[in-house]
Amino acid sequence: MLFIFDMGGVVTTTFLMDELYKKIGITQEQFKEICCKKRMIFDELEKGIITPSEFWSEFNKSAKSYKIEPVKNDLFRLYFHPVLNVKTVKIINALKKKHRVVCGTNTIESHWENHMERGDYAFFDQTYASNKIGEAKPDPQFFKVILEAEGCTSDQAFFTDDRLENIEAARSLGINAVLFTDADSLKKEWKRYF
Template sequence: MLYIFDMGGVVTNDADGSRVIGDMLGLGREAFRKFCMDCRDGKGDLLMQISDGKISVKEFWGIFEERSGIHARTDWWHALFHPRMNEGTAAIIKRLRAEGNRVVCGTNTMESHYANHVERGDYALFDQTYASFQMGVSKPDTEFWKIILVSEGIEAKEAVFIDDRKENCDAAASLGIRAIHFTSAEALEKELGKL
């Protein structure tokens, strides 16, 4: 069996980078996100583009500065990203692997957050990590899971996907993947016991 775990909100807490960065820049979360998603300059939604790997972190901050007039002295996505490990979920992953299952991470992320997780050793829990910015596509686009299934050489019915966002679970399920909407490690353990 292949288990595909989301990272933020499942394996680690869902750190709200937009809030932290927005507050640090004196904008607040909503104003920061507005600058990121203001498409009037024809450059599109920066958050989606950085998640899909369409623009680099350096390009993100350059466009953000053009839109906001605020100079980012550093890569705040990396500097202010400090998620906490969900030890209950980590224990489940370790158990699944010890039982001989293949366990991978399927995450919407940008290179800054990916680098932070690598530095912390968070991805060492997994046999493989599939990161949206490297794949060129983000959840809930079904291409995300199709790439993983092809890469792993399995059919959808042989996979279980765990994510804290219902829209991502629904998209995975539309392909025939068994999807579990994550709420807590305890609830996940019960759901896995039903498989």
């Protein structure tokens, strides 16, 4: 069996975008508008097509009409302070005794580096990150890449994520997917595999 875990919101806390909006002085809607003005720069960042510095350069160009100060630092890195979910890590370690356990995560280079420094990916047998494989959830291709790399069929794969659209995408391929709400619920759901 193959178990695939999302990282942010499952193994660690997620990035608090509200802090970033406050720092820049814009709303969530304005941030999205800026990121989609000329091209989908956040999607490109998440798929590893552009670097964080290229993202912020494009962001600053597109944000000129919002009369905000240009962003000079990688705010995705500066404001990223994930907290480990120890209960989820215990589930990962228990599953690894009998099964292959991997991470399947949408991430950006700034957060990838932070997780690497902290050793967050070391809990897994392998990590499949959107910025490294060029595919992002909820696109089913993200899961197809993992299944192919692992030599696993969808009916032998299990996935958990805190975002419903990602669960639905995995299920569309026949992957056994569970919406993550908390580690105790996940442990009950998968207890027969320990």
